[in-house]
Structure formats: C-alpha cells, structure tokens
Amino acid sequence: xxxxxxxxxxxxxxxxxxxxxxxxxxxxxxxxxxxxxxxxxxxxxxxxxxxxxxxxxxxxxxxxxxxxxxxxxx
Amino acid sequence: xxxxxxxxxxxxxxxxxxxxxxxxxxxxxxxxxxxxxxxxxxxxxxxxxxxxxxxxxxxxxxxxxxxxxxxxxxxxxxxxxxxxxxxxxxxxxxxxxxxxxxxxxxxxxxxxxxxxxxxxxxxxxxxxxxxxxxxxxxxxxxxxxxxxxxxxxxxxxxxxxxxxxxxxxxxxxxxxxxxxxxxxxxxxxxxxxxxxxxxxxxxxxxxxxxxxxxxxxxxxxxxxxxxxxxxxxxxxx
Numbered sequence: 347x348x349x350x351x352x353x354x355x356x357x358x359x360x361x362x363x364x365x366x367x368x369x370x371x372x373x374x375x376x377x378x379x380x381x382x383x384x385x386x387x388x389x390x391x392x393x394x395x396x397x398x399x400x401x402x403x404x405x406x407x408x409x410x411x412x413x414x415x416x417x418x419x420x
Numbered sequence: 421x422x423x424x425x426x427x428x429x430x431x432x433x434x435x436x437x438x439x440x441x442x443x444x445x446x447x448x449x450x451x452x453x454x455x456x457x458x459x460x461x462x463x464x465x466x467x468x469x470x471x472x473x474x475x476x477x478x479x480x481x482x483x484x485x486x487x488x489x490x491x492x493x494x495x496x497x498x499x500x501x502x503x504x505x506x507x508x509x510x511x512x513x514x515x516x517x518x519x520x521x522x523x524x525x526x527x528x529x530x531x532x533x534x535x536x537x538x539x540x541x542x543x544x545x546x547x548x549x550x551x552x553x554x555x556x557x558x559x560x561x562x563x564x565x566x567x568x569x570x571x572x573x574x575x576x577x578x579x580x581x582x583x584x585x586x587x588x589x590x591x592x593x594x595x596x597x598x599x600x601x602x603x604x605x606x607x608x609x610x611x612x613x614x615x616x617x618x619x620x621x622x623x624x625x626x627x628x629x630x631x632x633x634x635x636x637x638x639x640x641x642x643x644x645x646x647x648x649x650x651x652x653x654x655x656x657x
Binding site for chain 1: 565566567607608609610611613614617618
C-alpha cells in the first residue's frame with residue numbers, strides 16, 4: 347500500500363496535502379482525484395473564486411498524476 | 421436516560437410525570453465499538469435504542485459501496501424510534517465512536533404510550549423534529565457550497581450538544597474522521613481536508629482528533645447561514 351498526497355491548486359492558491367492517505371488501488375486514486383477536482387471546481391467556478399483547478403497527486407513523494415479542470419466561457 | 425429527559429424537558433414541554441414514566445422504562449445496556457453496526461438495512465428490531473453515551477450515524481450505502489451519512493446522533497437521541505411503527509429498517513445505524521446504548525423493548529414503549537397518551541405525543545413530536553432535520557440536511561447537501569455545508573453541520577451539532585450540556589466553552593466533540601465528514605457532505609475526504617485547512621487558515625475553527633474548537637463565531641455564522649428554527653428547540657417553536 348502506497349501513500350498518496352493530493353496537492354490542490356486553485357488558480358494561484360496552493361494547498362499542500364501534508365498528511366496524505368494510504369491507498370492500495372490506483373484506479374481508486376484516479377477516481378478520488380477526479381471527484382475531488384470536480385467537487386472543488388463546482389463551488390469555485392460558480393462563486394468565481396477560481397477558473398482552473400489542478401490536483402497534483404504524489405505517490406510516496408514522486409509525481410503520480412495530474413488532474414486539470416478549467417472553466418471556459420465562450 | 422438523563423440526556424433524553426434533559427432534551428425533552430427543554431424542547432417539548434413534556435410534563436414531569438411523563439418524564440418520570442419515561443425514566444422508569446426498563447432497558448438493557450449494550451456497548452458498541454467505534455464503526456460497529458448497530459442495525460442493518462433490512463433488520464426487524466423489537467427494541468428501540470437510546471444513545472446513553474457516544475455518537476451514532478444513520479447511513480445508506482449504494483451498490484458501488486459509496487455511503488451517505490444521513491444524520492448524526494448524540495446522547496439522548498433515539499435514532500430508530502421509527503421502527504416502533506415501521507417494522508423493517510430502511511437504512512443502517514452505525515456507532516461512530518465507542519457507544520453505550522440502552523435498548524428498550526417496543527412492547528414496553530407501546531404499553532407506556534397506551535397508559536400515558538401524552539408520551540405518544542412526545543415521541544410523535546420527536547420524530548417530526550427528526551424529519552425537519554432531514555429536510556435541512558437535504559437543503560444543505562443539495563444547495564450550499566461545501567465550505568458552507570460543513571459550517572452548517574458543525575453549528576447544528578453544537579446547538580444540539582448544547583441542549584444536553586455537552587459543550588465546554590468554544591469546544592465540543594465531533595468524533596468523525598475526514599472520510600465520514602465527507603460522507604455527510606457528499607464530497608471526498610480530500611475535499612473535506614481542503615475545507616478544514618481553509619477554515620483553520622481563515623481563523624474560523626480548528627478540528628483535531630474529533631474535537632471542534634471555534635475560533636471566530638462571527639465568521640462561522642456567516643459561513644453556516646444557520647437558522648435554527650428547524651430544530652424546534654422550545655415547546656412553542
């Protein structure tokens with residue numbers, strides 16, 4: 347089981363995940379990162395507090411994956 | 421029985437004779453460990469459980485294993501009172517922390533209600549308040565942004581703990597993990613962690629090892645948008 351950290355960027359605001367969580371299923375990590383990004387984006391986009399949400403996932407302190415969710419109004 | 425009687429005395433206007441009759445109900449005490457299931461969806465209980473000490477939740481789990489926490493229950497609550505009328509459980513009751521529960525048989529409660537119909541009125545009122553809290557949770561989960569949602573859950577819990585004298589200064593117990601808080605709000609544990617961090621950075625509150633400490637009441641109220649009328653915490657409300 348590996349320790350995954352989910353660092354969050356909301357535009358330029360950065361919130362590091364110092365604690366992390368132990369997960370044994372990489373598909374679950376992907377689902378958790380996407381669901382977290384989508385749920386933060388839902389509030390931030392509507393409130394106008396951010397237009398780009400990035401979830402950087404670290405696995406045992408090495409880069410694992412990045413989820414980027416952007417708002418585009420045309 | 422103390423917390424139940426304390427709450428009913430303050431909120432329902434129950435008469436002292438009825439409260440004494442409630443206190444005299446026979447019960448069996450059982451202890452549950454943290455995360456132990458008290459009742460499962462589909463169970464057909466013949467007793468009601470009263471929380472003497474600790475916290476429980478009502479929850480439902482969907483096919484893919486995701487769980488929604490529907491309500492948080494504290495000492496003095498009867499989270500399965502509905503089974504007096506509805507024989508089959510339609511959700512789970514789970515101990516959040518180590519709990520002591522008092523089990524009272526349905527037969528004993530029915531006998532008391534027949535002997536003292538005003539006790540039936542008290543229980544009816546209690547289940548109506550329960551429904552009012554569910555309505556507020558639907559609004560909370562469906563319409564408020566996640567940080568407002570969490571602030572609302574925290575203020576509601578504090579108001580209810582205050583009714584039974586379980587708030588000390590600006591701190592009180594909320595023995596939920598970040599995962600469980602997320603399950604109550606319908607967000608992931610990572611999002612919950614992010615909200616708690618922001619609330620701490622903004623000087624609103626701290627949450628550490630199952631204890632909430634309010635740092636700025638004004639900011640908390642602003643976030644929670646809390647209107648406690650739905651708790652019906654006095655007999656004329």
